[in-house]
Amino acid sequence: MEGSETAVPGPRLAAEGLACRRGERLLLRKLSFALDTGEALHLTGANGTGKTTLIRTLAGLARPYAGEVEAVGGIGLVDERPALDPDLPLGRALGFWERVDGVADAGSIHARLGLERLLDVPVRYLSTGQRKRAALAALMGRRVPIWLLDEPLSGLDAGAIATVTQLVGEHLAHGGIALVASHQTLAVPGLRSLAIEDYAPREEPA
Numbered sequence: 001m002e003g004s005e006t007a008v009p010g011p012r013l014a015a016e017g018l019a020c021r022r023g024e025r026l027l028l029r030k031l032s033f034a035l036d037t038g039e040a041l042h043l044t045g046a047n048g049t050g051k052t053t054l055i056r057t058l059a060g061l062a063r064p065y066a067g068e069v070e071a072v073g074g075i076g077l078v079d080e081r082p083a084l085d086p087d088l089p090l091g092r093a094l095g096f097w098e099r100v101d102g103v104a105d106a107g108s109i110h111a112r113l114g115l116e117r118l119l120d121v122p123v124r125y126l127s128t129g130q131r132k133r134a135a136l137a138a139l140m141g142r143r144v145p146i147w148l149l150d151e152p153l154s155g156l157d158a159g160a161i162a163t164v165t166q167l168v169g170e171h172l173a174h175g176g177i178a179l180v181a182s183h184q185t186l187a188v189p190g191l192r193s194l195a196i197e198d199y200a201p202r203e204e205p206a
């Protein structure tokens with residue numbers, strides 16, 4: 001019957017009136033934004049202002065102190081703690097997730113991130129940048145539409161920065177969403193910016 005098909009909603013990540021606390025401290029409040037398919041946000045802010053806390057809240061790993069998060073579509077998080085077994089060679093550590101995620105093109109993902117020569121190296125021996133590239137390979141294998149990237153460029157050399165920039169651009173071109181916390185600029189077309197300091201709680205006048 002014409003018109004009976006249900007349209008599949010595109011991915012979406014939105015926050016409405018969000019407040020986040022860490023321990024007893026209120027870090028940010030009244031934060032709202034919305035990202036729809038193909039859109040990306042660059043989250044900026046000095047050390048300790050709450051970028052990681054916000055990302056963990058958006059990922060559902062921390063509860064908002066106030067406000068709401070709306071996520072339509074699967075979320076993939078890359079932060080400084082890649083979920084790769086440190087004792088396994090990289091190939092086997094990634095292989096675990098590749099089996100879970102049913103990845104058919106693992107070889108091309110490894111090649112894209114320059115990991116082929118590292119597959120026999122135990123994860124704990126990898127450098128910071130190599131570990132970050134491995135985490136991004138695991139993210140690509142998940143094929144989730146919403147990417148939450150906490151400092152994805154830290155520890156990366158110029159070539160790897162260019163690769164990650166390109167991967168984010170392609171993810172957006174394919175209808176994905178990206179929220180990127182970074183002290184470095186990311187040369188992705190159409191990237192919007194959100195300065196977390198703008199949402200810091202104001203000091204009450206004495």
Ligand SMILES: Nc1ncnc2c1ncn2[C@@H]1O[C@H](COP(=O)(O)OP(=O)(O)OP(=O)(O)O)[C@@H](O)[C@H]1O
Nearest residue numbers: 022023024027045046047048049050051052053054
């Ligand atoms: N368990 C905790 N209890 C209380 N405060 C905490 C706790 N963990 C972290 N904090 C504080 O919360 C604040 C926000 O930390 P968060 O990691 O979100 O900042 P960030 O903006 O990501 O920093 P960076 O740029 O250094 O990565 C920091 O000031 C930190 O010291």
